[in-house]
Amino acid sequence: MSSSAARVPQLDLRRFDQGSDSDRAAFVADLGQALRTYGFVGIREHGLDEVLVGRAYEVLKQFFALPTKTKMGYHVPGGGGARGYTAFGVETAKDAEIADLKEFWHVGRTLPADSEWAGMMPANLWPSEVEGFREVLSSLYAALDSLGGRMLRAIALHLGLDEDWFADKVDHGNCVLRPIHYPALDGAQGADGAVRSAAHGDINLITLLVGSGEPGLEIFSRKGEWIPVSTIEGVVVCNVGDILERLTNNVLPSTLHRVVNPPEPWRSQPRYSLPFFVHPNPEFVVETLPECVSDDNPNRYPEPITADAFLLQRLREIKLF
Numbered sequence: 528m529s530s531s532a533a534r535v536p537q538l539d540l541r542r543f544d545q546g547s548d549s550d551r552a553a554f555v556a557d558l559g560q561a562l563r564t565y566g567f568v569g570i571r572e573h574g575l576d577e578v579l580v581g582r583a584y585e586v587l588k589q590f591f592a593l594p595t596k597t598k599m600g601y602h603v604p605g606g607g608g609a610r611g612y613t614a615f616g617v618e619t620a621k622d623a624e625i626a627d628l629k630e631f632w633h634v635g636r637t638l639p640a641d642s643e644w645a646g647m648m649p650a651n652l653w654p655s656e657v658e659g660f661r662e663v664l665s666s667l668y669a670a671l672d673s674l675g676g677r678m679l680r681a682i683a684l685h686l687g688l689d690e691d692w693f694a695d696k697v698d699h700g701n702c703v704l705r706p707i708h709y710p711a712l713d714g715a716q717g718a719d720g721a722v723r724s725a726a727h728g729d730i731n732l733i734t735l736l737v738g739s740g741e742p743g744l745e746i747f748s749r750k751g752e753w754i755p756v757s758t759i760e761g762v763v764v765c766n767v768g769d770i771l772e773r774l775t776n777n778v779l780p781s782t783l784h785r786v787v788n789p790p791e792p793w794r795s796q797p798r799y800s801l802p803f804f805v806h807p808n809p810e811f812v813v814e815t816l817p818e819c820v821s822d823d824n825p826n827r828y829p830e831p832i833t834a835d836a837f838l839l840q841r842l843r844e845i846k847l848f
């Protein structure tokens with residue numbers, strides 16, 4: 528683990544949402560700098576309702592506390608974990624051999640019944656055992672969808688695109704809200720090398736992580752060190768995913784990150800977290816942005832790929848399909 532003082536910067540989103548032109552330009556520059564350097568940034572004053580976030584943690588804790596048999600009733604066999612429950616010990620990071628020490632739930636976009644994307648975005652499941660689960664997580668999904676849109680506006684400006692460049696490319700994106708439970712570790716658990724979440728890059732455009740405060744998240748810096756990301760209450764961690772990395776010809780890096788098994792007293796306590804994965808529309812063609820190609824950085828991805836094909840390829844690699 529790193530002993531250096533490297534730290535992911537934290538930025539105040541009010542400078543972008545409500546600031547003057549010069550505030551906004553300064554925010555965009557700081558955001559670009561942080562994402563180019565770390566692939567990660569902390570966001571303060573993002574406007575998410577604290578009460579809603581608190582309620583989301585309550586309902587997800589209630590769900591994961593249910594008996595395994597009940598939870599398995601919300602598992603969709605062959606569904607790639609796209610909706611509902613995925614059991615402990617299933618997801619395995621790309622190129623890893625041992626499964627992660629976690630279980631999770633996926634909430635997806637609720638589409639109109641006659642939507643042409645219904646086949647790609649199956650209907651959500653909702654556990655009847657937990658009161659408020661549906662309402663609370665649906666509201667949080669909508670709030671994070673909006674926050675993701677604002678972050679993408681700032682990212683577009685940084686890349687030299689029109690501010691609303693991403694808007695019609697994410698309006699029916701296959702975004703996923705993922706409540707995660709990493710159970711308390713007991714005995715020799717982890718002695719075989721299993722960790723809460725093995726090193727991986729996220730598959731999507733950007734991720735918004737509404738952290739619960741327990742330690743463990745680390746990112747792999749460009750200097751080759753693992754840097755802990757402190758989950759300060761109220762800060763949303765935003766990181767670049769593989770699709771944005773590819774779109775930007777690696778100008779914005781999708782940084783490897785992991786969740787380590789922490790020392791006591793956290794080891795014998797569960798950890799919960801709530802990432803929101805912002806995905807482009809399934810038919811969006813990921814084709815290198817000309818703004819990100821130069822003599823020094825020739826196009827690394829001459830073959831365009833649709834977001835949906837890219838996602839499917841990665842889901843197979845992480846053993847969800």
Ligand SMILES: O=C(O)CCC(=O)C(=O)O
Nearest residue numbers: 707724729744786800802
């Ligand atoms: O639990 C965390 O803090 C991070 C989770 C994560 O990286 C993921 O689910 O992709």
Ligand SMILES: [Fe+2]
Nearest residue numbers: 727728729784
């Ligand atoms: Fe991740």
